[in-house]
Amino acid sequence: MSVGKILLYYKFTPIADPEAIKLWQRDLCESLGLRGRILVSRHGINGTVGGDIDACKRYIKKMRDYPGFKGTEFKWSEGSAEDFPRLSVKARQEIVAFGAPEELQVDEGGVIGGGVHLKPRQVNELVESRGDEVVFFDGRNAMEAQIGKFKNAVVPDVTTTHDFIAELESGKYDDLKDRPVVTYCTGGIRCEVLSALMRNRGFKEVYQIDGGIVRYGEEYGNNGLWEGSLYVFDRRMHMDFGIDPAKLGRCVHCQEHTTDFHNCANEETCRKQVLICEDCWAQPHLRYCADCETKVCLA
Ligand SMILES: [Zn+2]
Numbered sequence: 001m002s003v004g005k006i007l008l009y010y011k012f013t014p015i016a017d018p019e020a021i022k023l024w025q026r027d028l029c030e031s032l033g034l035r036g037r038i039l040v041s042r043h044g045i046n047g048t049v050g051g052d053i054d055a056c057k058r059y060i061k062k063m064r065d066y067p068g069f070k071g072t073e074f075k076w077s078e079g080s081a082e083d084f085p086r087l088s089v090k091a092r093q094e095i096v097a098f099g100a101p102e103e104l105q106v107d108e109g110g111v112i113g114g115g116v117h118l119k120p121r122q123v124n125e126l127v128e129s130r131g132d133e134v135v136f137f138d139g140r141n142a143m144e145a146q147i148g149k150f151k152n153a154v155v156p157d158v159t160t161t162h163d164f165i166a167e168l169e170s171g172k173y174d175d176l177k178d179r180p181v182v183t184y185c186t187g188g189i190r191c192e193v194l195s196a197l198m199r200n201r202g203f204k205e206v207y208q209i210d211g212g213i214v215r216y217g218e219e220y221g222n223n224g225l226w227e228g229s230l231y232v233f234d235r236r237m238h239m240d241f242g243i244d245p246a247k248l249g250r251c252v253h254c255q256e257h258t259t260d261f262h263n264c265a266n267e268e269t270c271r272k273q274v275l276i277c278e279d280c281w282a283q284p285h286l287r288y289c290a291d292c293e294t295k296v297c298l299a
């Protein structure tokens with residue numbers, strides 16, 4: 001029996017004809033029996049695909065044959081094609097939806113004007129040498145930071161990446177513009193864009209973590225500057241980097257520790273994912289976010 005795997009990757013590089021790349025990718029994945037999600041834009045490609053291990057290897061080889069995708073780093077993860085409902089390949093304005101397709105500039109070297117890339121060890125060295133002057137800036141949706149974040153991180157008030165530009169231009173973070181700011185996100189792709197948007201808005205010393213939280217966590221486990229669990233966008237919902245992580249997540253109803261995100265039961269009008277502990281979730285009237293629970297009780 002063959003073994004399944006999942007590949008995660010992204011590459012910022014100029015793509016003249018995203019539609020053509022989309023069609024090529026769809027044919028390639030179909031021929032290899034891969035499923036997953038791939039986004040293509042003028043700025044590059046972002047994909048998560050799963051399938052037979054040999055098919056994954058052939059996919060990597062084909063990707064590297066294309067000059068623009070040479071040097072793409074592929075991250076291997078446990079899983080298979082069955083982890084995805086189907087194959088979805090789309091050409092969009094952006095591979096990460098910040099709502100700034102015209103602002104983002106890329107060349108063969110990647111994003112132009114982004115933050116300085118730091119390896120996990122260099123992140124710690126920066127904090128050792130600069131101390132409390134260093135600020136961690138969460139490049140994810142605020143919800144994700146409820147169960148884990150870097151020590152003393154600033155967590156912007158964003159529901160989706162679309163909210164970042166207004167947040168950066170709100171003036172709330174102007175005091176950070178002269179300080180060393182380390183942006184971070186799950187695997188690093190969001191910070192490729194975010195760090196460039198920040199520099200364009202006057203943040204003078206911006207860094208990003210190579211490989212994001214995932215790589216930092218692999219290196220330091222629970223013994224570094226990362227605290228708690230990592231929200232992930234697959235059926236696992238979250239992952240830990242070692243036993244006994246810091247317990248940041250709190251149930252919205254009873255405040256007990258939990259890392260269980262649920263969709264609010266008010267599915268028609270509420271799209272919120274909220275932390276609800278097992279005991280509360282067992283009670284149907286508590287399967288709502290705090291806002292919707294109030295409405296349900298009043299109804
Ligand atoms: Zn609870």
Ligand SMILES: [Zn+2]
Nearest residue numbers: 264270289292
């Ligand atoms: Zn709700």
